[in-house]
Amino acid sequence: MVHTLVPSDCVESAVVYDRDGRKIGAIERLMLEKKAGTVAYAVVKSGGFFKGDVHHYPVPWNSLKYNVGRRAYEMDLTLEELHGGPSEPEFDWGDRSLLSQYPQYWIL
Amino acid sequence: MVHTLVPSDCVESAVVYDRDGRKIGAIERLMLEKKAGTVAYAVVKSGGFFKGDVHHYPVPWNSLKYNVGRRAYEMDLTLEELHGGPSEPEFDWGDRSLLSQYPQYWIL
DSSP: OOOSEEEHHHHHTOEEEOTTSOEEEEEEEEEEETTTOBEEEEEEEEOOSSTTOOEEEEEOGGGEEEETTTTEEEESSOHHHHHTSOOTTTOOTTOGGGGTTSGGGOOO | OOOSEEEHHHHHTOEEEOTTSOEEEEEEEEEEETTTOBEEEEEEEEOOSSTTOOEEEEEOGGGEEEETTTTEEEESSOHHHHHTSOOTTTSOTTOGGGGTTSGGGOOO
């Protein structure tokens, strides 16, 4: 049978490719709505070859589709689109008031 | 401001107390609905002093309330109620057809 559930620690370690097929990085953690228990977004860690080269991007859960053959998530965004959105460290990851500023990254 | 979001890796390491105030164990992982991105339940690991003494219990997200002062989750179930429900290893953690068998553990 096909399971409809996935363990959070499997998601957290998964590799992410962008819409153009480029390897972006990996999911570092999920940000959850405390009350509703829904995934607000995944935090995707990118880069890391050099110090200061690491970026963290919020990616909506519904932008991520798991490819079983590839054993990785495919994102319906490009790296350039991520660059245009919020990123660490200036971004307050828990502040939902930024919804209006970056609407495309917060569609649940 | 009070954040409405919580990182998955913080949840995973959190201690859990039961309704009677007893320390049950800790959250090991969350099981997520792949499509909807909602937490189906938390897997609570209990015991572990002796080999064979470890149990894993599914606990619905809405049964867990975070107590900021205690820095832990409080469960609205008792350990005895958990014992009456599904547990590892006979339990197929991804099989939602067990819903009818253990209805109280699967209320989302």
